[in-house]
């Protein structure tokens with residue numbers, strides 16, 4: 001496990017921009033030379049004990065992160081938690097896991113066969129949460145997972161790494177609204193996730209979010225290579241609670257739509 005939170009996020013970022021060529025361009029567009037504050041990152045996994053949400057969370061808990069919220073996604077058959085660091089300028093971490101037993105026997109068998117290939121020692125190594133897949137998967141298997149769960153297919157293809165980084169709009173000098181951020185992104189040619197509208201949430205729920213649609217990259221499967229959606233970039237604007245403190249949670253109805261940023265367009 002890492003002992004330095006900045007080193008961990010640097011490593012996650014380096015891996016993420018390799019998977020997401022557009023992210024470096026979005027970063028440059030919004031930052032204009034100023035540092036960008038990350039609101040959060042997100043990770044995905046299966047609820048199988050060897051690699052479940054708790055196994056990923058341990059890497060952050062070792063750095064002082066604490067669990068702060070639970071979320072359920074009935075239709076997608078997912079649960080999630082978010083974690084916060086005592087230093088509020090460190091990114092929050094959103095970790096979800098797929099409820100494997102809620103799917104067909106075929107999907108369950110496929111996923112268990114992937115996870116059997118994971119060396120348990122690897123799951124506590126420093127690099128685990130940016131180490132990608134620990135198994136071989138062929139294109140047909142990816143397609144069969146995709147037919148039941150886009151999330152399952154994504155984890156099979158990409159494994160353990162940041163699924164997205166999220167720009168904190170609150171910390172951008174040039175932008176006060178999420179509408180203005182979205183407008184700049186669209187003018188620069190980036191495609192936004194429009195599921196449920198380009199802006200998820202509202203001031204009333206204390207959180208507004210938008211995201212790009214995932215980049216498409218050429219992925220080497222066990223038997224062939226194919227262009228598939230990789231990772232995306234998210235943008236979040238948070239509002240103060242009645243007590244004046246900024247809201248730090250997530251909004252399940254919005255998150256449900258953010259997950260769809262890795263859908264094929």
Ligand code: OOG
Pocket residue numbers: 042043044094096163209234250251254255256258259260
């Ligand atoms: C996570 C989707 C939810 C948010 O900010 O609400 C999310 C994912 O796509 O893995 O990131």
Ligand code: NI
Pocket residue numbers: 040041042094164166234258
């Ligand atoms: Ni997110």
